Amino acid sequence: MSDRLSIRLAAGSGPTFGVDDLSCAAATTLGLWADEGLDVTWTPVHGGVAAINAVLDDTVDVSYGGLGPLIKSRAEGNPVRAIVSMARGLAQNLIVQKSIQSTEDLKGVSWALDGTNALSHHMARLTVRALGIDEADIDWQVVGPPPQRIERLLNGSIDVSLIRVEEAISLSIEEADKVHNLLGFAQLKELVPTQPHGVLGTTEAYEAAHPEELARLSRSMIRASRALHDSYETFRKVYDANVTVPVPDDQIKQIWQQEHDSGGFAVNGEMSDVHWTRQLELYRELYPDLRHVSQDEILPRTFVADALKALGRNDEGFDKT
Numbered sequence: 001m002s003d004r005l006s007i008r009l010a011a012g013s014g015p016t017f018g019v020d021d022l023s024c025a026a027a028t029t030l031g032l033w034a035d036e037g038l039d040v041t042w043t044p045v046h047g048g049v050a051a052i053n054a055v056l057d058d059t060v061d062v063s064y065g066g067l068g069p070l071i072k073s074r075a076e077g078n079p080v081r082a083i084v085s086m087a088r089g090l091a092q093n094l095i096v097q098k099s100i101q102s103t104e105d106l107k108g109v110s111w112a113l114d115g116t117n118a119l120s121h122h123m124a125r126l127t128v129r130a131l132g133i134d135e136a137d138i139d140w141q142v143v144g145p146p147p148q149r150i151e152r153l154l155n156g157s158i159d160v161s162l163i164r165v166e167e168a169i170s171l172s173i174e175e176a177d178k179v180h181n182l183l184g185f186a187q188l189k190e191l192v193p194t195q196p197h198g199v200l201g202t203t204e205a206y207e208a209a210h211p212e213e214l215a216r217l218s219r220s221m222i223r224a225s226r227a228l229h230d231s232y233e234t235f236r237k238v239y240d241a242n243v244t245v246p247v248p249d250d251q252i253k254q255i256w257q258q259e260h261d262s263g264g265f266a267v268n269g270e271m272s273d274v275h276w277t278r279q280l281e282l283y284r285e286l287y288p289d290l291r292h293v294s295q296d297e298i299l300p301r302t303f304v305a306d307a308l309k310a311l312g313r314n315d316e317g318f319d320k321t
Helices: 019-029 048-056 067-075 119-130 146-154 165-174 185-191 204-209 211-230 232-242 249-262 273-286 302-311
Strands: 005-011 038-044 062-066 080-085 092-097 110-113 139-142 160-164 179-183 198-203
Touching (some): 062 067, 067 119, 067 273, 080 211, 080 302, 119 185, 119 273, 198 204, 198 211, 211 302
Parallel strands (some): 110 139
Antiparallel strands (some): 080 198, 092 160, 092 179
């Protein structure tokens, strides 16, 4: 493309990327932003709430973060919308102290969160509910992003936390005398089939004023998700360029295989009615006092629809947008 456009993105994942965020990383590493004529600058922030606030403050144009903070912000009256999904679930494990041997031991534990209403909180609440544990029986503690949560796990001042899958694998190998993996990828997927995930969000004002930037952004994200889904070699290239956590080669391959087989990558931008109906139902159940947000209010599906017209659909059975 001859005309280049600039866009400012806030990364709710902070200064590093994990498997959950890898589509955003792939768009950079594989040159997909550049292919679409987008010049992207990243501003790392801590959590999806901070990412949405950065958009509302006009510090950035678009946020990357969990869908929960965006839904909550909209429910509170802020004109924010989710442009495209960059995943369809989480690649996380539940890491716990060695003394915790079963899910029955989770009642009464201290549970580290990134922040209130953050993605880590959203998924944790769904997990606890699926296990039949009363949320009042959990000591929820806002600790911060993964490095802080890991530090608290290792010094024994917190009992459990959801941790990125690659970090969880590394911890279970290198710190096996202190912590272990109680619930892995497959177990969490069985407990919480519809999981919160990352979306790219912006304001209605930016959406109206900058449709071409958002069109290019959506195409880039879908292309990135497909590249990761379609090829382990491509996934590994992006992983090696962006993830610094030491994980054995066979475990990295397993991470990709799980993401691939479960439809973790949003190969069609995940704007489907069925998926979002369930997401909004679950969110209302978790936050019954919030104003209900409709799909039409929060999802301008035109950007993904136009991207799919240009790119074609992936019809493997996942992400049936």
